[in-house]
Amino acid sequence: MTGRVVVLTGGVGGAKLVLGLAQILSAEKITAIVNTGDDFQHFGLHISPDIDTLLYTLSGRANIAQGWGREGESWSFMSALRSLAAEDWFQLGDGDLALHVLRSHALAQGHALSNVTAGFAAAWNLQTHILPMSDQPVSTILTTNEGELGFQDYFVRLRCAPKVNAIRFQGAGTAKPAPGVLDAILDARTAAILIAPSNPFLSIDPILAVPGIAAALSAASAPVIAVSPIIGGQAVKGPTAKLMRERGLAVTPAAIAAHYAGVINGLLIDWRDAPCDPQCPFATADTLMVSLADRARVAKAALDLAARLGAK
């Protein structure tokens, strides 16, 4: 493929696909639009977990075995915190902390999140364009059987145990797409727009909730292809399947296709799952991404489906 590719993504699951794309395309042709609904303030620091996951993954700094954080991380700050009897439910490694401190400092001086993110990417020589969905704060809030919870309270502190009744994206109504987001989607050189196999409810819906992004996806000439996060009737990790069951949905690619109806033009599903409604064009592949070659294979399968469907 000679065109550019835009990918909407959350953290770990999505970063796998973006890394796969970077194996088969030159990095400067890839624009990742990243969920910031998980962003939060902790000890006065601004933490952007999904952006950092992308930065660590693409720069080879991610701890792949652990599934989050940095490779070779040290933990002096956490030990010092514990010695002071401070809350320790959110792990902050020493290297990770450097990003949070620099980001918080830059934001306090009036810099935009998109500029700070571009600065980190440039420092690590990353050519992939990593854009937050918005420079304005958007917070994912879950209404659960244990009351209203912020995303990190639900995801990290309570390990996704509460039953979720509703999810809202506070601030999304007045947020604007970050600079470059709409241009990348609408760029005539963009040949494919991918929705990574990220959590549809917690990672992709916040991006689609920023006014203007869903409309740009419909107006784009490039086809929009989602990669199903479901493999063999289960999520690979995280609460996607649990959230689907709590909504009364079957844990199937067909339910993913229905969730994205009106947004996507095609869905890449795993060969272990039953084919979905023929109304949503789909392709089948082994979508489990364990190795780097797997990541490249899934990225190629998604781009092949986009090429098969062609411009809208």
Ligand code: GDP
């Ligand atoms: P988080 O922000 O770190 O929770 O990660 P994401 O929202 O980006 O991704 C979580 C989703 O990725 C889960 O629903 C997983 O099922 C999905 N996922 C993770 N690894 C894979 C994989 O190898 N293949 C597919 N198809 N989905 C995956």
